[in-house]
Amino acid sequence: MIREPYPAGPRRTTAAGAAGAVLSLLLAWPAAGQEDPPALPYTAEVAPLDDSGLRATAEAVAQTIRLRERAPTDAFGLIGRVRADLPRLQDALRAEGFWGGHVTATIAGLPPDDPSLPGRLQRATEPVPVVLTLVPGPRYRIGRISVAAEPAAAAAPVRAAAAEAGLAEGDPARAEAVLAAETAIRDALRRAGHPLATVAGREIWVDHDRRSMDVAWRFAPGPRATFATPEVTGQVRTSSGLLQRTAARQLDGRDYSPAALERARRALVALGVFESVRAEPAAALTPDNRLPVTFVVAERPLRAIGGTVSYETNYGAGISAFWEHRNLFGGAERLRLDAEAARLTESSLGNATYRAFATLTLPEIWRRDARLTARVGAVREMLEAYDRDAIVTSALAERRLSERLAVQAGPLYETGRIGRYGVMEDFSLLGFVTGLRWDDTTSLLDPTSGRRGAVTATPFWSIQDGRTFTRLLATGSTYLDVTGDARGVLALRAALGATVGATRDEITLDKRFYSGGGGSVRGYTFQSIGPRDAGNRPLGGASLMEFAVEWRQRISGPWGAVAFVDAGSVGEESYPGSGDLRVGVGLGLRYLTAIGPIRVDVGVPLSTERGDPSYALYVGIGQAF
The missing domain is CATH 3.10.20 (Ubiquitin-like (UB roll))
Incomplete structure (x- = not known):
């Protein structure tokens, strides 16, 4: 029997020896x-x-x-x-x-x-x-695996971390697998609260008689630690107090973990002020086993402008623009001015829809971990279902319960005139929004895996006649990376809505449910699904049900294609599914850009009614959902 280390020399090698040498060669050729x-x-x-x-x-x-x-x-x-x-x-x-x-x-x-x-x-x-x-000859296999602690008194956490090595006797004796197992053990120690965990030694023997490779590690976990109060450096115009509070909410006094460190980094990124945020843990603990952490930030430009252009065959073009100040008073306050014109056609510019809003977002309320979004704006809508001129205001507070789950609540107020066929009536509504939101998707505009969901309940009180009703809406989508490389994604979407406390005719026109168009059931005219009046115009409903299935396939380079089936119904009754189901199918093209995919979809309705088009074309930025 011949037992020898690699490379030739002493019978025992260190971490810079066999596996490290050959893997380093593959990763960094001269x-x-x-x-x-x-x-x-x-x-x-x-x-x-x-x-x-x-x-x-x-x-x-x-x-x-x-x-x-x-x-x-x-x-x-x-x-x-x-x-x-x-x-x-x-x-x-x-x-x-x-x-x-x-x-x-x-x-x-x-x-x-x-x-x-x-x-x-x-x-x-x-x-x-x-x-x-x-x-090559026969492939050698992993033989004996040994994991020891240094010092021996630290055996318990090392033993627990070794269970996550992912390397077993009989596996191919590949250097990359050995180094991956080593990294997995070290990372498991760090997740268990040992920020200074290191590899104290690695010894590898190759036995040519047994055609096997034995591996022995020594790990020094170091002490368990908690986070010290973090520091933030690099800011120029942003309040140091705000930044320290934001990071400290995730770290101060908590047990060390890489996940907590990343949450704190993301919380600073979410302020919208910085183009980069880098976490720099200290190389040593304080005498009371606390880990100092410094976040190094680089600020973004203070102001930004942007816009979008969209097109729908049924109603023409749409255009929007915004101007944004990202740090209005030095506390990461964001002021955004938006303007939009939609349904623009050569023959109906006067009947287009116009919206203008100013939105102020405060990252914390009274130094508490809650974000406040205050919004005020004016809308003029000339739709098939109704016409509306209104002033809209709201103030919603949102607090994250976890990295993925958030809760929101706040009042809203609308006042103006609304009606049909030119008959306009005054209205004023006072509401209070409550809701939960979940999002663990990989991207806002082009998700390839994960789930999104939101549930809202909004009671309304009509100041004019004293009527009350509550609008309930639940939406959700999931994204399945079927091919495992994000090239083939199955996307599913569902929405359920109901209104309680009032009949359909008692609900304010713009608070009824509608379906059809690029954001719901493609192939159908905007708001056209559901009950209609004698003039073939949508009446809306007291309930909503929508489903969508879409296959997203990358073709080559930035190009992709989709195939979809959308379905929806709007009912007069307050329970979802009480209306007739309408189905649309279609195909689309995607061109991937740094800001999201450019989308072109063609939808065909399968169950048309009077006035419905034979197809509809949609152009926009971002996936349909």
């Missing part, structure tokens, strides 16, 4: 230096060709292949290049678990150390063939 002018064309190949994946690895490692076209060389340079590749390829074999394999090479049919080779190459008139031959 860059090419300057070569002599082109003098010797050659071809290069790896033999034998098989399905083990070694051919691709060898071609990536071998500079003889990588530099053939972009760094031509002469006879002596080629010989040196091939000779240098032999130990490099040997290490590549060992990194993949082929510890008993070997590598040979020929240049013009001769080994690279043949003394006659330079002269033969200098006389060559045709490209010289170079063949790199890999003989």
Whole structure:
């Protein structure tokens, strides 16, 4: 039996030895230096060709292949290049678990150390063939695994962390798997509250008789720690007190964990003031085992402008623009002015919809962990279902219960005139919004996995006639990365709405439920699904039910395509599903950009009524949901 470490030398190696050396080779191959002018064309190949994946690895490692076209060389340079590749390829074999394999090479049919080779190459008139031959032999397996603590008194947390190594006896003896297991154990120790956990030693033995590799680790977990009061540096215009309070809410006095550190970093990012936030934990604990942390921030420009353009065949174009100040008074207060014009067509500019709003967002209320969003605006809507001129105000407080879950509540007030067929009536509504929101998706505009959900309940009181009713709405969507590489995503959406305390005709026109259009059931005219009056105009309903299924497929580069089925119903009764179900199907194209996908969808209604189009085209930014 032969037991030897790798590389050759002492029988025991450290963390810089076997696995580390060969994996480092794969991750950081030497860059090419300057070569002599082109003098010797050659071809290069790896033999034998098989399905083990070694051919691709060898071609990536071998500079003889990588530099053939972009760094031509002469006879002596080629010989040196091939000779240098032999130990490099040997290490590549060992990194993949082929510890008993070997590598040979020929240049013009001769080994690279043949003394006659330079002269033969200098006389060559045709490209010289170079063949790199890999003989991997059997793949070795992981043998005995040992994990010890340093000092021995710290055995309990090390033993618990070792259970998350992900490496087992009998696994392929790949260097990358060994290093991944080492990282997993160290990270598990840090998640368990040991911020200074390190690898105190690694020893690897290769047994050629057993064709196995034994691994022994020593881990020094260090003491458990809590977070000290964090510090923030780098701010120029933003209140230091606000920043320290924001970070401290996530960290101060809590047990150390990388997840808590990341939550604090994200809380600072969420203020919207910084273009970058970097967490820098200290290298040592305080005498009372607290970990100092410093967040280094870089502020964004104070002001921003932007806008969007959309188009729908049924009602024409829409355009919106905004101006934003991101740090109005130095406390990360955000002021945003929005203006929108929608339903713009050549024949109905006077009947378009216009909206203008000013929104002020405060990141905390009375130094408490709650965000306040105050909004005031004016709307003029000329829709098929109703016409409305109104002033709208609201003040909603939102508090995060966790990184994904938030609760919100606050009053709203609307006043103006609303009606149909030119008959307008005064209205004033006072409401109070309460709701829960969940979001663990990967992206706001183009999610590939995760779920979103929101539930709101809004009681309303009509100041004119004293009527009351409560509007309930639940929406949710989920995104499944079916292919595992975000190229094929199944997206599902559902919405359920109900109004209690009043009949459909007693509900203010704009607070009824409507369905149809680009944001709900594609293929149908905006608000067209549901009951209609004698003039074929939507009446709205007291309940809503919508479903959507969409397959999102990346095609090539930034291009993608979707296929979708949307369905919805609006009922006169207060329970969802009381109306007739309408279904639309369609296809779409996506072009991915840094700000989200540009969307073009064509929807076709399957159950049309009088006045419904045969298809509808939608253009916008971001996925449909």
